[in-house]
Amino acid sequence: xxxxxxxxxxxxxxxxxxxxxxxxxxxxxxxxxxxxxxxxxxxxxxxxxxxxxxxxxxxxxxxxxxxxxxxxxxxxxxxxxxxxxxxxxxxxxxxxxxxxxxxxxxxxxxxxx
Numbered sequence: 001x002x003x004x005x006x007x008x009x010x011x012x013x014x015x016x017x018x019x020x021x022x023x024x025x026x027x028x029x030x031x032x033x034x035x036x037x038x039x040x041x042x043x044x045x046x047x048x049x050x051x052x053x054x055x056x057x058x059x060x061x062x063x064x065x066x067x068x069x070x071x072x073x074x075x076x077x078x079x080x081x082x083x084x085x086x087x088x089x090x091x092x093x094x095x096x097x098x099x100x101x102x103x104x105x106x107x108x109x110x111x112x113x
Contacts, residue, residue, distance in 0.1 A: 009090060011083075011099070013044040023106060025113040029069075033061045045102050049080045068112035076105045 013019070019042055020027035030036055030051075038051045055061055056069050079102045086095035 009087065011044050011046045011087070013042050015042060018042060023110050025110050026106065029065070029113050030055070033058070033065055045106050046080060046083060046099065049076045049102070053077065068109060072105055072109050072112070076102065079105060
């Protein structure tokens with residue numbers, strides 16, 4: 001590895017008009033559950049999976065708010081795990097496919113909320 005340079009591969013969000021535009025129900029869900037602050041830095045869907053996992057386990061969030069999330073969260077966690085492995089192994093084509101799958105999972109959550 002170079003002493004003065006490094007390779008950086010990272011996942012960044014690319015929302016034309018912010019997270020709430022393509023995912024208004026999910027954004028409202030996060031705000032109502034008390035997790036609205038996670039939307040401020042415009043997180044990537046990849047990073048947001050961690051917060052959704054915390055929300056699902058949060059005893060202060062009413063259980064009646066969680067059914068759709070609890071149905072889809074295992075899929076999201078599995079995709080994120082595989083995406084992390086692909087990222088660490090620099091398998092960018094596989095990572096791209098997994099990120100599309102994660103987008104699909106968020107779209108499913110959006111329709112079920």
